[in-house]
Amino acid sequence: MTAPHATMRIQFHAGFTFADMLPHLDHLRALGISHLYASPILKARAGSMHGYDMVDPAQVNPELGGEDALRALSEALRARGMGLIVDIVPNHMAVGGHENRWWLDVLANGRKSAFAGVFDIDWASPVPGLRGKVLVPFLGRPYGEALAAGEIRPTGGEAGSPIALRHFDHLFPLRPEDAEAVRCEGLAAYDPATPDGRGRLHALLERQHYRLAWWRAANDMINWRRFFDVSELAGLRVEDADVFKATHETLLRLYGEGVVDGFRVDHVDGLADPEAYCRRLRRRLAGLDPQRPPQAGTGRAYLVVEKILAPGEQLPRGWGTDGTSGYDFMNEVLLLLHARSGEASLDALWREISGDGRDFAAIEREARGELLERNFGASFEALCRAVALLLQADPAHRDHGMTSLRRALRGVLVCFRRYRTYEAGETGALDDAIARATADAHPADRDLTRLVGEILRDRDAPARRRRRAVLRKFRQLSVSLAAKAGEDTAFYRYGRILSRIDVGFDPGRLAAEDAFHETAKRRLATYPAALLATATHDHKRGEDLRARLAVLSEAPALWAGIVRSALADTEAGADGISRADRATLFQMIVGGWPLSEAPLSEVDRRGFADRLKTWQVKALREAKQHSSWESPDAAYEAAAAACIDRILDGASPAGAVLSATAQRIAPAGAVNGLAQCLLKLTAPGVPDIYQGCDLWDFSFVDPDNRRPVDWARRKASFAPGEPPARHLGAWRDGRVKQALIAAALAARASSPDVFATGRYDPLAAGGARQRHVLAFARSFRGRTAVTVVPRAVFAMLPDGGGLSFTDGAWDGTTVATGGPATAILRNVCDGRRFTGPSLDLGELFREFPVALLVNW
The missing domain is CATH 3.30.1590.10 (Maltooligosyl trehalose synthase, domain 2)
Known part of the structure; x- marks a missing residue:
C-alpha cells in the first residue's frame, strides 16, 4: 500500500458538489495534499448537509452530482497525481420520510x-x-x-x-x-x-x-x-453476508474500477462484530486489487476506522485496518499543550462556580444512569430479557428476578468507561467496571453483579454460543450509552477547561506532558499510516480555539480573577442563567474571539453573537439540565441569548475584560496552534487537514464547523515556496499557518520514507526551560528530520502581541540533535542552517516559534 502523503477532509452537499471542488484541486496539490478525503457519497436524504443519513447504498448521491461527477472528480485528481478516500457508513441508514x-x-x-x-x-x-x-x-x-x-x-x-x-x-x-x-x-x-x-x-x-x-x-x-x-437512523445488520453485499456493492465497484482508493469506516463500534466486518471488507478489497486500472496505482486499499479510544486502550491489531481516523492523536496533542501545574487551581475554580465538587468520572456516571433509563429504556430491557433467559436455562441461577437483574446490569453499564468490549478482547476496563459496580451495589445484589460480570467477560468458551445474543446487545448498547452520556451530555455539564473536552478526550485528564513520545512510538510500530487529526466535522471546538484555551492552564489565577469579575458583572441581568453556564460561555468567547487588533465591527459583532447563540442552544440542550432537545426551555434559552447580546454590546465591562483576555492569550494560543500543526505534519501517521483549516480555525461545534470554506481567500493568501517566517509579523491573517503546512508537506514529499516509516527518536532537552519543549528526530537511510516545538510559553512571550519570544526567554536551554557535530540541518521554517550536536533554543526560535530541520 502507498499510504496517503496528506489528506484534506471535504464536506460535500447540494451546496458544494463534486464539480464545485474541481477548481480547487490545484490549490490542494500546491499545498501538499495527496488525497482528497470525502464525506459520505451515497444517496442521502434530500438536503442532507453531511451524508450520514443514507437512503440508497446503490447510488452515488445525485445531489452531489451523481456517479458521473464523482468519476470526473476522481479523474481530475488522478491527473494531478492525487487520490480519493471516501467516508462510508455501514452502521445505519435513514428511515422515516419517504425516500428509503x-x-x-x-x-x-x-x-x-x-x-x-x-x-x-x-x-x-x-x-x-x-x-x-x-x-x-x-x-x-x-x-x-x-x-x-x-x-x-x-x-x-x-x-x-x-x-x-x-x-x-x-x-x-x-x-x-x-x-x-x-x-x-x-x-x-x-x-x-x-x-x-x-x-x-x-x-x-x-x-x-x-x-x-x-x-x-x-x-x-x-x-x-x-x-x-x-x-x-436505523441500524443495519452488516454482519449478514447478504446485507454486507447489498450495502457495499457500489462502494466496492468504485474501488475496483479505480475511482476511489480507500475508505474511512464511520462508527465501527456500532457494528455487531467490528473485527469480522473489517476483515471481510479488507478481503473484498484485496480481491479487487488485481482488476484496478494501472493509473490507480498499486498496493492495497487504505482503510481506517472511526474508533474512540479510551485512556490506555489501543486499536486491536487483527482487524486488518491501517489505524484510526485520528481522534486519539488530537487528544495526545492537547494533553501535551496543557500545563499540569494549573490543574488544582482550575479544579477549585470550577467547584466554586458550579457548586459541584465531583470529578468528571462521577458526572459521567450520573449521566450514564440518567440516559440508560431515559433514552435507552427499550434497549436496556431487551438486554435484561436476554440475560434473564440465559439465567433461566441454568438451574443454579434461575432464581434471580428481573428487578435485581436490572440493578446489576445497570451498575456495570454505568461504571464501564469504554465504548465496548470485543470478541477475544482484553477485559481490564470491564473488570474495573464490574469491581466498582459490585462495590457500589447493595450487599444483596453483589453476587448477581459478579455473575453478570462473568457473563459479560465471555471467558467461558463452551458457553459463548449461548451468550452471543447477550454480548451483542450489551456491546451495542454500551457504545450508544458511552457516546450519548459522555460526548453528548457529561461533556456539556463539566466546564473546567473546554480545550480538554472534545471527541475522544477524557475531560478528567488535563495534561500528560511526558506521554507524547510513547504514543508516537507505539503508533509507528503498530499503525504507521493511521490518520492524524486535529479538527473534524464532529469536533466540539476548532483546533486553534482549543490551542488558545489551553493557555488558561498556564495562568489559572489570572483566569479565575477574570471569571469572577465577569460573573459579577453579568449577575444583575442573568435572568436565572446559572453561573456554570455563564462561565462556560466566557470560555467560548475568549477562545473564539476573532483575531483582530481592532475592535469588532458591528457586522462582525453580530455574526460572532449569532454563532455563539447557536452554540449555546446546542450546549444547553445537550447538557439536559436547563433545557433539552426533547423539552426545550424557550425562556431559559432566550435569557442565555440575551446574556450574549449584553456581553457583546460594546459597553459591557464583562465583554471588555473577556475581549482583552482573548487578545492577551492569543499569541500564546497561536504558538500552540503552530506547534500542534507541525506535530501533526511530522509525527508518525498521515496528517489530515479538515477543510478550511489551512488558515486559523476558531470554529464551534456543528453546524458551525461545517460552514462554507472561503476558497478564494485561501488561494489568494497562498504563496508557494515562501518560508513561514516571512509571514510571522502578520500572523493574525493565518498565512503563517498555511505556509507552515506547505513547507512541512514539501519536506515530507521530498523524503517520504523518513516520515512514513522512518525511526522516531525522542530528543533530550537540557536547561532551565527543558520542560517547555518537545523534540524528536525522524530518520531513514541517512536522511533525518528534526521537529522542535515549544509548549506552555505564555510567560515567555512579550505583551505586544507578537509570536517572537522575549530576549533570554529560553535561558540557555538546548536540544540535542542526536547527529554528528558536523551535520548541517536546514530549518524549513526560516531557511537558516544549524550545525553541531545541539541546538540553542533561543537562537533556533529567534525567527520562528517552531522548527523543522532537515539534513537534505
Missing part, C-alpha cells in the same frame, strides 16, 4: 419483505401490540391525538400511484391486500374527518406490519436498533 425504499418495503410486507433482514428488528417484542410488527415512532403527537386531528390520512391512487398513508413528510405504505381494498372502497371511506372514517382508518392501521407511535414513545418501546437514540 428498503424501509418502506419492510413496512408494507413485514417479515416477508426481502429487506426484513437488513434492519436489526426484534419481531418477537414483548411490548403489547408489537409482536410481529415494527414500531414507527414518527408522529408529532400521541397516536390518538394525531388520528383525531386528521394528521394521518390516506393518499395516492391517482393515475395508478400506490395507496398509502401520510403524516406530513412521512409515508406509510399498506399491506398489498389492504392497499387494494382501500383502492376499491375509495379514500373517502377512510377520511379521519368523520367518526366512521376515523374508526375505519384506525382498524386499517391495526392490520399493518407496523405500529404508528408518538416520537416520545421510542425510547421505551422501540424494537429495532437505532444509531444511538436517533429514531430517523
